[in-house]
Amino acid sequence: MEHKHINLKLEVWRQQNSKAKGDFESYEVKDISTEMSFLEMFDVLNERLIKEGKDPIAFDHDCREGICGMCSMYINGRPHGPWEANTTCQLHMRAFNDGDTIVVEPWRANAFPVIKDLVVDRSAFDRIIQAGGYVSVNTGNAVDGNAIPIEKDKADAAFAAAMCIGCGACVAACKNSSAMLFTSAKVSHLALLPQGDPERKSRVVNMIAQMDKEGFGACTNTGACEAVCPKEISISNIARLNAEYLSAGLTS
């Protein structure tokens, strides 16, 4: 791939804190290498802002290799930017052309309040996990992981659901700000495995109760969540979640 240097115009959401009213601010960035990641471009901009004595743009990031789920920018009308199955940190500047204007917004959902600029508080997800995303084990020696036979297709489906990194792109993309794809991935992950069986009913009931309490919307099966998920979590997990929830609710 040809290595170029490009100039861009950024429209970035700036918001001092969760109480303040935010607005877009324009920035010109020059001579950006197409081999840079999107976050590195922000690093370059922030260094300049610091040198100029201005407040750098706050954004979430951690591993920068697409596995931690920390980065969370809504870029040009799409969570994690234009590429499919990737996180913002994996998005590279070759996705853009010289002279482009890029609009960067934080995840928009009342359950994810903005902390500052592009950083949102996603602890609602942690509380959903706390409500039921665990398994019971007897204390003592660690059990051999291979001692329990598991069907290959179920193990694969559980693993595919376990790929969820909890970034919140599904909520950001959903017109209802629904956390159903996230919750369904976490429920499916354990419901498909024999290890998850003891709390199968309580898990789904408690996690959905917590999800509702956090103020996420309900699912209308539009499929936007699945389309933007960096880990390609299937929307079929939501149908499984519905089945798990209804069977727990109707038989308990």
Add this chain to the structure above:
Amino acid sequence: MKLFNCVHVGAKEISPLRVFGIFFIPNQIHQFGVYVYSTPKFATTKNIVFMTWKELFISSIGKKLVMGLTGIFLITFLIVHAGINACIFADLPFFNSEDNGEMFNKAAHFMGSTVLIRIMEIGLFAGIILHIVQGYLLELKNRQSRSVAYAKPMGNDGSKWYSRSMALLGTLILLFLIIHLGHFWVSARFTHNGLEPVVYNGVVMHDMFSLMKVTFTEAWVVVVYLLGCIALYFHLMHGFTSAFRTIGVSNKKYLLLLNSIGAGYSFIISALFALMPVAIYLNWVG
């Protein structure tokens, strides 16, 4: 009784890492040395589930279930409705008959005079009202979950416009329904406005066929009915499969089947309904 010793990791420790995978796998918890403690109380209270009907139906999934089940119920109703009304096509020259609405009038008479069907009609209205009220309540809640809109919305990137417009399409269908009930149902059940008696084999019936012919002589009525059918088509295109997903069909084989059946059903039902005013307006029948 020996209770489970639970492994529980507080969100305080885990949230800065955001590595959810770690605390799902017990073996790894030991390896990572994450805090493990035993809480018998936890096992006795949290792991026993009891949901009241109220709790079930006010949860987000319970509300969706109501939408899905009433939706499927209305889908089955539309088959009956379209089937009965399609009897007007017995008058098409193609069938070479002098039917003149006899088949349709008899079918309508059966529907109106059978006690069981009149009881089911009450259930139908209950289903429609539940679907409408629940639909608006859900739409309201869903809209309230995002106070600040995106400057650059996703649009059709990843989802179909009609799947995001179910409330709008439903509202159009509701407006159509009010006009439609005013045209036929109110007249057939209560006022008998514009209904002449017709006798078949010694039985006196309402001449619903003539009422249709009179109603569809006006072009604007035909246009309103066509718009209603278009709204219905798109509402069903999303609603059919969505309803089955909501009641928990996650099997890929069945979902693919339901997608095809849903697309076929939506088209056939909407096209059949749309053909009725058109056929009468253009004098294909009657």
